[in-house]
Amino acid sequence: MTTRLRARVARAAALFALSGGVLAGAATPVAAAPAPIRVLSVSAENVEPGDTVRVRFRVTNTGSAAETAIVVVGGGLKCVTGCRAEPNLGAGRSRDFEATVVAPDAAPGETTGLNISVAVRLGGQNSYDFRMVYVHGPGASSPGKDKPVDGISGRVRDAAGKAVGGVAVAVKDSAGHVYQATSDRRGRFSIRSTGARPIAAGAIEVAAAKDGYRAASTTVQGRAGAAATVQVTLTALVTPTRTSASPRASASPLAAVADDPEPTVTIAGAAGPDLRTVSDEGSGPLPFVAGGVLVVAGIGALALLLNRRRQ
Numbered sequence: 001m002t003t004r005l006r007a008r009v010a011r012a013a014a015l016f017a018l019s020g021g022v023l024a025g026a027a028t029p030v031a032a033a034p035a036p037i038r039v040l041s042v043s044a045e046n047v048e049p050g051d052t053v054r055v056r057f058r059v060t061n062t063g064s065a066a067e068t069a070i071v072v073v074g075g076g077l078k079c080v081t082g083c084r085a086e087p088n089l090g091a092g093r094s095r096d097f098e099a100t101v102v103a104p105d106a107a108p109g110e111t112t113g114l115n116i117s118v119a120v121r122l123g124g125q126n127s128y129d130f131r132m133v134y135v136h137g138p139g140a141s142s143p144g145k146d147k148p149v150d151g152i153s154g155r156v157r158d159a160a161g162k163a164v165g166g167v168a169v170a171v172k173d174s175a176g177h178v179y180q181a182t183s184d185r186r187g188r189f190s191i192r193s194t195g196a197r198p199i200a201a202g203a204i205e206v207a208a209a210k211d212g213y214r215a216a217s218t219t220v221q222g223r224a225g226a227a228a229t230v231q232v233t234l235t236a237l238v239t240p241t242r243t244s245a246s247p248r249a250s251a252s253p254l255a256a257v258a259d260d261p262e263p264t265v266t267i268a269g270a271a272g273p274d275l276r277t278v279s280d281e282g283s284g285p286l287p288f289v290a291g292g293v294l295v296v297a298g299i300g301a302l303a304l305l306l307n308r309r310r311q
Contacts, residue, residue, distance in 0.1 A: 034060045034094065036127040037071070037120040044223050046134050047103045051223075053077060053133060055116050056098050061089035063123045070121045076114025077101035077133060089122075106137035148198035149173070149222035153190035154230035156183045156208050163187030164234055167210045173222065174202030183208075208232045 036059065043054040059069050071085040082099030089095060099118075106112050112135045119128040156167045165185040172178050177200065181189040193199040201224040207217040213234040220230040 034062060035129065036060055036062055036069075036122050036125070037118055037129045039116070039118055039129045039131045040096065042116060042131050042133060043226055045132070046136060046224075048136055049103055049105045049138075051103045052080075053101050053103065053116065054098060055101060055118070055131065056096060057118045057129065058094050058096050059085075059087060059089065059120055059122070060094040061091055061122060064091050066090045067123050071097065072119050073099040073101070073116070074119070075101070075117035075130065076112075077103055077116055077135075103133070103135045106135045106140070108138045109140050110137045111135065111140050112137075147201070147224040148193045149201050149204070150225060150227040151190060151192040152199060152204060152206070152220070152222065152228045152230065153188070154206065154232060156187040156189070156232045156234060158213070159233060159235050164210065164213070167208050167213075167232075167234065169232070170207045171199070172205040172207075173200040174204065175200035204228060204230075206230050206232060208234060210234065212237055 038058050038060075040056040040058055042056075044051065047053060055073070057071075057073075059071055061067050061069065066088060068086055068088045071087070073079045073083045079099055079101050082097060085097055087095050087097075101116055104114075113132050114135060115130040116133055117128055117130040119126065121127075152171055154169075156164045156169070158164050163183075163186045165183050165187055167183040167187070167189075169181045169183060169189045170178060171181070171191055177197065179191045179197065179199070181191050183189045191199070199222060201222050204220050204222045205217060206220060207215065209215040213236055216232055216234050218230060218232060220228050222228045
């Protein structure tokens, strides 16, 4: 190989090495900067008309100074809560939000794909993100429509907001299946759906009962593939109180008279017939009658003593 040819090969090798380095650098993934707005999750992607969907999203200030963001939730589903926010975010700071939207009507047998869109204006720039949701009209097939509810959990409290433990909880799903649980000391209960005992989606009735409380029930909507939560409030029953007489009051002669419609008064040391009261109204003649009995008894005893001395 001549010197000139060797030089050409060397230049070609250097060129390939340089090209390889450039391509390798281009193939190396670069960490993406956070987007000003990003949809994190939706509670359901297949819904029916009138169903509610919860959407969670994150707003990030990608600028170098604090900014006030203007966030608006819209799209093909009607927003009912959390539709607008104006958070003040520091540079590089993020904040999560949640909104609720409602699925519109759909023609029978048809499925319509609609976007849940979230837009933000931050630093003079507009950004947006979206998530597709499918609305299935009456009779339309829905992927996951027959999928059961993941589970149902909740908490039992009294009227004052205090947790109530040991409560018997019964759950009845839309297919008529009944499940039971008992609340723990914090008032919490949970029932998980299994392959052998799936909790059918739809209206789920929850009833709770415990001694000393009035039974309560409520209904929650269970979504296929999602967990349902419920709060149950029990009202304590009012127990009538009984007032018992004190020992001193029970030992009183007046209390005895009040309890016995015909009490018998016995005079110690005096022989003779028993004396019965004829009235227990007020303080009455009771002291005077008793005193008269004592006088008669004394006179009778003296007469008996004199008669014996004469004999």
